[in-house]
Amino acid sequence: MEMLLSGNEAFARGVYEHGGEFASAYPGTPSTEILETLARQCKADVYCEWSINEKVALEVAVGASWGGARSIAAMKHVGVNVAADPLMTLAYTGVGAGLILVSADDPSLHSSQNEQDNRFYGKFASIPVLEPADSQESLDMVKDAFEISEKFDTPVLFRVTTRIAHSKGLVKIGERRTVEHAGFEKNIAKYVMMPVFAIVRHRMVIERLEALKRFAETTPLNAVEMGDTKVGVISGSVAYQYAKEVLPGASFLKLGLGFPLPMNKIMDFASKVDRLIVVEELEPFYEEQILAAGIPCEGKKFFSNFMELNVERVREGFIAAGALPKSSALPKQAQENVLPRPPALCPGCPHRGLMMALKKCGVNITGDIGCYTLSALPPLETIDTCLCMGASINHAFGIEKAKKTKKKTVAVIGDSTFLHSGITGLANVVYNRGTQTTIIVDNRITAMTGGQDHPGTSRTLMGEKTHAIDLVELVKALGVEHVRTVDPFKQEETIAVLKEEIAREAPSVVITTKPCVLFPSKLKAVTKFHVIAEKCTACGACFRIGCPAISASSEKNEKGRAKSQIDLELCTGCTLCFQVCPEEAIQELKK
Amino acid sequence: MKDGTTNVLIVGVGGQGVLLASEILCEVAKVMGLDAKKSEVHGMSQRGGVVTSHVRFGKKVHSPLIEEGAADVILAFEIAEGLRWVHYLRPGGTLIASDQRIVPPIATTGKFAYPEKVEETIKARVPKTKVVNAFEIGKRLGNTRLVNTILLGVLSREIDLEESKWLQVIERMAPKGTGEINKKAFTEGRAAK
Numbered sequence: 001m002e003m004l005l006s007g008n009e010a011f012a013r014g015v016y017e018h019g020g021e022f023a024s025a026y027p028g029t030p031s032t033e034i035l036e037t038l039a040r041q042c043k044a045d046v047y048c049e050w051s052i053n054e055k056v057a058l059e060v061a062v063g064a065s066w067g068g069a070r071s072i073a074a075m076k077h078v079g080v081n082v083a084a085d086p087l088m089t090l091a092y093t094g095v096g097a098g099l100i101l102v103s104a105d106d107p108s109l110h111s112s113q114n115e116q117d118n119r120f121y122g123k124f125a126s127i128p129v130l131e132p133a134d135s136q137e138s139l140d141m142v143k144d145a146f147e148i149s150e151k152f153d154t155p156v157l158f159r160v161t162t163r164i165a166h167s168k169g170l171v172k173i174g175e176r177r178t179v180e181h182a183g184f185e186k187n188i189a190k191y192v193m194m195p196v197f198a199i200v201r202h203r204m205v206i207e208r209l210e211a212l213k214r215f216a217e218t219t220p221l222n223a224v225e226m227g228d229t230k231v232g233v234i235s236g237s238v239a240y241q242y243a244k245e246v247l248p249g250a251s252f253l254k255l256g257l258g259f260p261l262p263m264n265k266i267m268d269f270a271s272k273v274d275r276l277i278v279v280e281e282l283e284p285f286y287e288e289q290i291l292a293a294g295i296p297c298e299g300k301k302f303f304s305n306f307m308e309l310n311v312e313r314v315r316e317g318f319i320a321a322g323a324l325p326k327s328s329a330l331p332k333q334a335q336e337n338v339l340p341r342p343p344a345l346c347p348g349c350p351h352r353g354l355m356m357a358l359k360k361c362g363v364n365i366t367g368d369i370g371c372y373t374l375s376a377l378p379p380l381e382t383i384d385t386c387l388c389m390g391a392s393i394n395h396a397f398g399i400e401k402a403k404k405t406k407k408k409t410v411a412v413i414g415d416s417t418f419l420h421s422g423i424t425g426l427a428n429v430v431y432n433r434g435t436q437t438t439i440i441v442d443n444r445i446t447a448m449t450g451g452q453d454h455p456g457t458s459r460t461l462m463g464e465k466t467h468a469i470d471l472v473e474l475v476k477a478l479g480v481e482h483v484r485t486v487d488p489f490k491q492e493e494t495i496a497v498l499k500e501e502i503a504r505e506a507p508s509v510v511i512t513t514k515p516c517v518l519f520p521s522k523l524k525a526v527t528k529f530h531v532i533a534e535k536c537t538a539c540g541a542c543f544r545i546g547c548p549a550i551s552a553s554s555e556k557n558e559k560g561r562a563k564s565q566i567d568l569e570l571c572t573g574c575t576l577c578f579q580v581c582p583e584e585a586i587q588e589l590k591k
Numbered sequence: 592m593k594d595g596t597t598n599v600l601i602v603g604v605g606g607q608g609v610l611l612a613s614e615i616l617c618e619v620a621k622v623m624g625l626d627a628k629k630s631e632v633h634g635m636s637q638r639g640g641v642v643t644s645h646v647r648f649g650k651k652v653h654s655p656l657i658e659e660g661a662a663d664v665i666l667a668f669e670i671a672e673g674l675r676w677v678h679y680l681r682p683g684g685t686l687i688a689s690d691q692r693i694v695p696p697i698a699t700t701g702k703f704a705y706p707e708k709v710e711e712t713i714k715a716r717v718p719k720t721k722v723v724n725a726f727e728i729g730k731r732l733g734n735t736r737l738v739n740t741i742l743l744g745v746l747s748r749e750i751d752l753e754e755s756k757w758l759q760v761i762e763r764m765a766p767k768g769t770g771e772i773n774k775k776a777f778t779e780g781r782a783a784k
Contacts, residue, residue, distance in 0.1 A: 002621065004614070004617050004618060004621055004627065004629075110632045111632075134628075134655075162632060163630060163655060163656070166630065166631060166632060167628060167629065167630035167631075167655035168614075168617065168628065168629045168630075168655075169626075169627070169628045169629075169652075169655065170621060170626060170627060170628075238654075238655070241653040241654045241655065242653075242654050242656070244653040244654075245653045245654040245658075248653075310654075310656050310658070310659075311654050311656055311657070311658035311659075311661075312658050312659045312660075315658070330658060330659065330660035330661060330681070331660060331682065332659075332660065332678075333659075333660055333677070333678040333680070334678060335678045336674045336675060336677055336678070336706075336712065337706075338671050338672075338674050338675040338706055339671075339695065339697065339698060339703035339704060339705060339706070340695075340697060340703065341604060341639060341640050341641050341695045341697070342640065342695075342697060343605075343639060343640045344639050344695075344696055346639075378697070378700055378702075379696075379699075379700055540699070543696075543699035543700070546696055547696065548639050548695070548696050550696065550699065551694050551696065551698065551699060552694070552698060552699050562699075564699070
């Protein structure tokens with residue numbers, strides 16, 4: 001049977017079909033749908049969990065693999081940084097049953113803070129990297145990945161990009177086949193990485209890489225498609241599809257195993273073509289290795305390492321390389337200048353209330369990874385920093401300790417992010433006698449990635465009820481004596497609490513208590529608000545809270561400025577605009 | 592439709608149902624026995640941002656993305672979004688737009704304005720432009736959520752996929768209990784001038 005599946009859905013199907021029994025992840029675009037799909041469709045056969053962070057996700061999958069279950073851990077590219085500690089030594093210990101680490105990279109940073117190329121982790125850790133080029137390969141290569149993992153006693157890095165993970169294509173699906181593995185068996189030389197054993201394993205890693213190189217030469221994952229020999233193209237992942245689209249008649253060496261490279265095969269391919277051109281997204285990962293092996297090739301001078309490739313960029317590259325005539329370019333048409341639509345906090349978002357209140361406090365605000373980062377943009381313009389998961393608390397601490405900044409600095413972090421990697425930072429604040437205020441915007445969900453559960457929500461990914469971490473008690477246990485909760489929709493109260501805690505010369509935590517407006521369910525039976533046009537003076541106060549439900553009306557004041565109007569379809573009745581309107585022009589809509 | 596591949600770019604604003612529409616289009620191509628791919632980016636863009644979905648179908652499809660200047664049809668759920676992506680259309684291509692306007696909150700800052708005379712600008716550039724009052728048709732049928740299906744009906748006139756296959760897929764993919772009304776919406780769209 002054929003189905004239209006995204007790369008993520010196809011990969012999940014592959015895990016099911018090829019005997020996967022354990023899957024863990026921390027949500028992160030563009031990887032999130034892997035575990036969502038597995039949990040929705042395969043949880044009777046595959047155990048699924050949202051782990052508290054990526055390091056834990058990889059480590060539990062390692063345990064499951066050592067314990068005899070074919071396992072996968074999935075994360076976005078920057079998540080692999082969090083999991084890099086176990087990964088680098090996991091390369092030494094190797095696996096039990098097959099183990100796949102999915103890295104979902106995000107060239108063009110559609111939903112990320114950088115566009116790092118995680119193929120380098122494969123080279124860094126001396127582990128094989130598989131790179132599917134479409135949805136069908138995302139399914140099929142799961143089989144290869146598990147088999148390589150078991151044959152060579154190595155974790156396999158399964159590297160996809162946004163265009164592979166989120167594009168859909170037709171996929172032939174099959175039945176589930178399981179493979180029997182024994183449970184955990186004591187073997188300290190393999191599993192206890194103290195120096196005496198680890199040094200021996202490092203030699204194994206070096207030998208394994210040589211064996212993988214030999215494997216790379218013969219595996220059908222790396223396929224030669226001979227065509228016109230004027231140009232030989234080496235490519236992999238989605239870049240292969242773009243190159244194939246633009247230069248269908250050329251000779252291709254398509255790499256499915258992106259590391260280690262099949263250098264003999266590449267040399268042989270190079271000898272059969274007039275020139276060798278490498279088309280790869282992001283860094284010159286293949287190109288540098290091929291050049292280092294003494295094989296002349298060209299690549300990045302035609303295909304930039306900046307942002308994702310696409311058909312037009314690959315065509316331009318081949319034209320610049322002289323592989324295509326200039327006349328092959330499609331006629332360029334002018335782009336129209338249409339106003340931007342930057343992502344905004346949703347109508348009814350509890351973060352809006354907190355940010356409005358913080359704006360009144362005159363502080364620097366170190367931020368974290370989550371929807372609240374959107375309030376760095378106009379009109380709220382509150383968040384001042386965003387680097388990586390869990391960093392906000394530590395940045396505020398460092399700025400305060402540096403003692404060069406007059407304004408006080410507070411940290412804002414979401415509930416899921418706090419549990420991911422904020423707890424350690426807060427313990428550090430208490431231990432090292434910081435005095436900052438940390439604000440946990442607890443909306444009871446991992447919101448930005450589409451609403452996933454976490455250890456504070458009382459539900460597992462398998463759909464079971466479970467313990468919910470009590471953030472107030474947790475924070476108190478870390479030694480924070482001043483912990484307050486606020487309803488961010490009550491502006492006066494929120495501002496008062498924040499000012500009091502910011503002024504305090506002791507570490508404090510303020511926790512907002514309102515759930516995400518999208519999850520777990522929309523607010524019910526709300527009283528909506530509307531604008532009384534005669535009272536509205538077009539002062540713009542409600543515009544400045546950045547609510548998508550509020551827009552400029554066609555009615556103008558005497559100076560020609562637009563009055564406001566509220567879209568009743570979007571209004572959730574959160575009352576924030578009502579609270580900022582100085583004219584009482586915003587009122588409850590009587591039913 | 593060079594090389595036998597048809598390229599349809601569906602554009603709109605987060606929450607309008609662009610992704611479901613492109614899913615249906617791909618399914619119809621699949622039922623016709625064609626290869627099909629589609630690509631879009633989700634994540635931050637859901638929060639009221641610009642949404643585009645590239646749909647390609649034909650004998651064999653490589654790239655999931657449409658090359659700039661190669662779209663056979665642009666289907667815009669919001670008219671200014673049609674204008675934003677007009678440079679993706681191939682010469683002689685068709686642009687279909689719902690006349691719906693969604694003004695983003697950023698317009699209230701005064702730094703950006705919703706473009707004026709959108710329809711005229713598009714028509715000046717694209718001779719084959721069809722602006723449809725899909726919202727009105729939806730209202731007449733009793734549900735403005737039918738806009739997507741109505742627009743797919745308009746689209747179906749411009750591309751080479753069988754009507755019966757469209758109806759079959761719409762019936763299967765429509766929310767439970769709405770198969771008939773969605774098929775009616777499709778037919779109305781297909782008949783729209």
